[in-house]
Amino acid sequence: MSDIILDIDRIGKKFDNLKVVDNISLKIKRGEFLTLLGPSGCGKTTTLRMIAGFEHPSNGSILLENKHVENKQPHERNVNTVFQNYALFPHMTVFDNIAYSLKIKNINKKEISKRVNDMLNLVQLSGYEKRKPSQLSGGQKQRVAIARALINRPKVLLLDEPLGALDLKLRKQMQVELKRLQKKLGITFIYVTHDQEEALNMSDRIAVMNKGIIEQIGTPEDIYERPKTKFVAGFIGESNLIKVSIEKVDKDKFSIAIGNKIMNIDSISLSTNEKDVYISIRPENMKYSIEEKAFSLKANIKEHAYMGSLIKTIATLEDGQEILIYNYGKKSGIPKIGQKVWLFWNPEDMAIVKEG
Structure with a gap:
């Protein structure tokens, strides 16, 4: 059968x-x-x-x-x-x-x-x-x-x-x-x-x-x-979608450019051969620091939304794009509205997605 x-x-x-x-x-x-x-x-x-x-x-x-x-x-x-x-x-x-x-x-x-x-x-x-x-x-x-x-x-x-x-x-x-x-x-x-x-x-x-x-x-x-398209990443739950340029360095290495920032990745599975794509990072995987990291994006804290065990934070990048960050069970140590922070994430927590 x-x-x-x-x-x-x-x-x-x-x-x-x-x-x-x-x-x-x-x-x-x-x-x-x-x-x-x-x-x-x-x-x-x-x-x-x-x-x-x-x-x-x-x-x-x-x-x-x-x-x-x-x-x-x-x-x-x-x-x-x-x-x-x-x-x-x-x-x-x-x-x-x-x-x-x-x-x-x-x-x-x-x-x-x-x-x-x-x-x-x-x-x-x-x-x-x-x-x-x-x-x-x-x-x-x-x-x-x-x-x-x-x-x-x-x-x-x-x-x-x-x-x-x-x-x-x-x-x-x-x-x-x-x-x-x-x-x-x-x-x-x-x-x-x-x-x-x-x-x-x-x-x-x-x-x-x-x-x-x-x-x-x-x-x-x-x-x-592992969403494959911008639509899927945005429709299933909440996601931060950032437009990037991606270049193949050699057989197993790639570089991702966001403005003048470059992230090198040793191995990644791409679902598209397009050069200009998006990266998707779920809000629970987005992190922030008050100090600049090796690869991090400058942002300002715009607002917080208290939702019981979850606090949703919105930060704004220099180009105006809003980034969503989840903080679970964390009420202290959260940056104040207007404070400058540096956003970063682990490469394994992002997905490369195409336009659609």
Whole structure:
């Protein structure tokens, strides 16, 4: 049995000659939790809808377990979708909502009862089977929607921003619940969100989309620690992006120039051959000193923002660019507003990124 359950090959989608998805390819593993992450309008939901069968690709192919499904109707594909608005039948009980698709398939009542009760146990809603959707909280409604999708035993479960309507505390609880469910069932989840923290917390891999293309795909650690483009570095968490010129000195040595400052690096893996690129340094990796270092940038402290265990400091470089610095659990020794400092970082904590 192949490790790849879903093979998306150069699919694209146009609406009135506007290219929404631009020939993307993606191989999704069996039992994987993969997230399509990006801003509104990047094409992630359209991609999900093409996998589900609600939209037909303008070009390209979609193979589910090595069988073409790009021209099949939604009910002909062994995938189910959970939507943000739950789409529950308001006049039906929880039991009947979950059992609906089984009744349409004329499954016998004894089997329906067993499978619905199994689902209720799985989503921790035993005892709620006689309630109507109006009697449930947002989190409970979402669990009913998930149970209704899972009862058909799909090969792939598609989730389109399913937690977007929930408050922050409940959303975090449901993130844990969804990941628990996915691991327990071993079903492939394809999850759409614009929430970077949600993607980092839940995913085995993340595909970052922008303007209809996938800019980078990798593990949460890869995406956060080693972004390949300026967009990915700026979209995933907070990052300091500084434009630099990079020169290859010899086989394993490079020099990075920021203005008249030169940093020599013994070995670095470049994802681009461009000369003018950006370096990305996460705020938690940016350091400062009141004395000039061998390689450091002169700056002035502009402001501090107290956020409990974290203090965010903004410093301004001589060219006016603002740099963000995180101080965790540190309330003393932080430079005062207006004070001159020298900013520096460890070379292994930066990533070289291209424009896009």
